[in-house]
Amino acid sequence: MCGLLAFVRAPAGTANPDPAAGAADISAAVARATHLMRHRGPDEPGGSWAGEHVVFGFNRLSFIDIAHSHQPMQWGPPEAPARYELVFNGEIYNYLELREQLAAEHGAVFATDGDGEAIVAGYHHWGTDVLTRLRGMFAFAIWDNATGELFCARDPFGIKPLFMATGPGGTVVGSEKKCLLDLAEQVGFDTSDTGLDLRALQHYTVLQYVPEPETLHRGVRRLESGCYARIRPGGTPEVTRYFTPRFNAVPITRDTEQARYDEITAVLEDSVAKHMRADVTVGAFLSGGIDSTAIAALAIRHNPKLITFTTGFEREGFSEVDVAVASAEAIGARHVTKVVSPEEFVGALPEIVWYLDDPVADPALVPLYFIAREARKHVKVVLSGEGADELFGGYTIYREPLSLRPFDYLPAPVRRSMGKVSKPLPEGMRGKSLLHRGSLTLEERYYGNARSFSDEQLRAVLRGFSPDWTHTDVTAPLYAESAGWDPVARMQHIDLLTWLRGDILVKADKMTMANSLELRVPFLDPEVFAVASRLPVSAKITRTTTKYALRRALEPIVPAHVLNRAKLGFPVPIRHWLRTGVLVEWAYATVDATGAGHLVDVAAVRTMLDEHRTGTADHSRRLWTVLIFMLWYAIFIERSVVPTISEPHYPVQI
CATH class of the missing domain: 1.10.45 (Vanillyl-alcohol Oxidase; Chain A, domain 4)
Structure with missing residues (x-):
């Protein structure tokens, strides 16, 4: 888990005004931008490498082969040992098996005991097919000195982020958008108000997240999950999709029913075992639901001293703390709880939005930030249950x-x-x-798991509303891919490629990395997906429950009091807090101070606040969406709010 940055400079004779003279300036600028994401890799910050047309920056958070697998990493075959340079964010859980296979079949030689070399050697011998052999989460960039080309890729589900920006000065790719914004002058794109992507803003306001590949800056895009890109100096990224999730149901009969449940259990056991590979302590988040409890129950088999973590709030009825505590006790784990006050909640918002890069209007990311900060005092890696709902049919x-x-x-x-x-x-x-x-x-x-505004409501709040920009910009191509599937599989497909990678995985990555903590998600494993994708509708939902087959498979593993609980996650009392207390004061102050009045009708938002505060209506979801955008605008565009970002630190030796 790290932070990478790669700048491919435009060569002489292109639109770049003075590429030769600017080489040193580019290296200094990349070093400065890399420092902005030092929280992603405080173990070895400021790593760098420069070639004729490319500059790498890297911050390392080390977990495997801590003493040797430094980055940027050089690798090559015996006849050209300096051919490739790698920067890599993530973990490859089957790296041991891949290294053994590469050595046996191709005579590959490795200088470290880590997972990074398995990626480069695999790319050298298998080409892009290496991407379908990797079990893990990853975003990486490989510079090939022989071809003069940068190869970038993201994992199938989008667990790890990768942003891209191209302009007259070249192309930059990186783990965090703020680093690309810091290099806007060198690349040549607009980061001011006029550089905002208004269509992306409308999509965000409706969906609560900015859908891939968009960002709120027109000059910056995201490499989508399951895609790779080739970038040559002076050219634009050539993007190719290598993975599309497909659900191909195989009927379950009375004779095959138990075997299918056993298959789910076995693949989850294998995934968790591989996700436990690390040279540091691994813990687990525990929300009180079946997904995180299952992961923790399997993890403790590999670490009997497992520590689990949960969070709650100072208001009765909005916490799963008691259930999580009972679950931890039932599986034999030591448990740590963090209770978040409204004052802490409000105080952390500017820093949280800065870490996000683009707004995400999911209040659950705030408790996730706090529990990650608490967990980092005890462990360096946590497992979590993200992805189970999308794979096994968990949403009501x-x-x-x-x-x-x-x-x-x-x-x-x-x-x-x-x-x-x-x-x-x-x-x-x-x-x-x-x-x-x-x-x-x-x-x-069906837009996916979130929709804040109807068209009528949006027209009243968002200035410049366009009826031509709708959710179908995002969903229509995905529905076309799933034509002929059953309705539940089509909904899962939409969520895998919208809500999961736009909200769930963004907040998981950003909030844990903000605290220099690695989060691993064993459900989002290619082998687990392969098993889940074959389940028929009857094994996913019934009239009384969701995730039917998963619940049956987990009966011997999770405590009985969790097995059939309704999904809650880390519930946040936003509705209540926006009616009384410090959050109301913050909301009015944010609306009154915003400089985004040309984008949002401030009077309409204030009316919504008044109606919500007095109980006339429940506008909590819509209000939160607009308020988070206003805060984002103040930080990234207006710069009237400057968050206090503390240096990464380790409270205890881990």
Whole structure:
């Protein structure tokens, strides 16, 4: 887990005004920008390497082969030992098996005992096929001195981030967007208000996250999950997708039912075992739900002294602390709890948004930040349960096709008429929502796991609202890929490529890396996905439960009080806090001070705050979305808010 930066300079004779004279300046600028993400790698900060057309910057957070696997890393075959340079963020959990295979089949020789060399050697001998052999989370860049080309790639699910920006001065790729923004002058793109991507802003306001490959700056894009890019000096990145998640259901019979459950158990046991590989202490997050409890229960088999961590709030009914404590006791783990006060919550927001790079309007990222900070006092790596819902069918909304199935038998004109009938019905009236959603196709009604604003609500708040920029910009291509699948699999496909990589994994990476803590997600493993992708609908959702097959498979592993609990995660009392106390004061102050009035109707937002505070309406979700954007704008565009970022430190020796 680290932070990488690679600048491919435009060569002489291109739009770059003076590439030869600027080489030293580029190296200094890369060093300065690399320092902005020092939290990602305080063990060995400021690593660098420069070639004729490329400069690397790197910060290392070390876990495997701590004494030797330094980066930037050089590797090559015996006939050209200095051919490649690597910077790599992540972990390859099957690196031992890959190294053994490369040595046996190709005579590959390694100078370290780490996982980085397995990537480069695999790329040399297998080409891009190496990406489908890696079990792990990764974003990396390899410079090939023989071809003069930079090869970059991201893991299949998007666990690790990689941003890209191209301009007259060249192309820069990096783990954090703020580093690219710091290099905007050298690259040649606009970071001011005029450089904002207004379509991405509209997508964010509706979805609560900025969908890939967008960012809120037009000059910066993200390399999408499951993609690689080739970059030559003076050229633009050539992006290729190497992985698309596909669900191919295989029916379960009475004779094969138990074997399928056993298969799930076995692949999870194997994934957790490989995710436990490290030369440092590994702990686990424990929210009280089935996913994190299962991971912790499997992890403790490999580390009997496992420490688990959870967080809660100073308000009854908004905490899973008691359940998590009971779960930790049941599996025999030592447990640590962090309770977050409203004052701590508000005080940390500027720093949290700075770490995010782009706004994410999910309040759960705040407790995640605090529990990561607490965990870092005890361990250097934690396991967590992200991805189980998308792979095994864990969201309650996935049961919606069951309740709407009768509408499938109605002619389209009749369904549309029922939708029109629902419009004049009073809000909250029983049956109104059912009639409305039943009148829509799946493509029309399902955006993914989050939707803050309807078009009517958005028009009232967002200046420059365009009806041409809709959620279908994001979802239509994904629905096209899943044509012919069952409705639940199509919803899972949407969430894997939107909500999971746009919200869940962004907050997981950013909030743990903010505290120099590595988070590993054993559910998001290619072998686990292969098993989950073959499950039929009946093994995922029923009228009374979700993740049916996973729950059956985990019966011998997780405590009984967790097995059938409803999903809660780390619930945050935003609705209550935006009606009373310090969060209300912060919200009004943020609205009153914002310089984003040309983008957001400040009067409309203030009215929403008034209505929410008095209990006239519940605007908490929409308010949080707008408030986080206003704070982001103040930090990254207006620069009227300057977060206090503490230097990474280790409270204890780990």
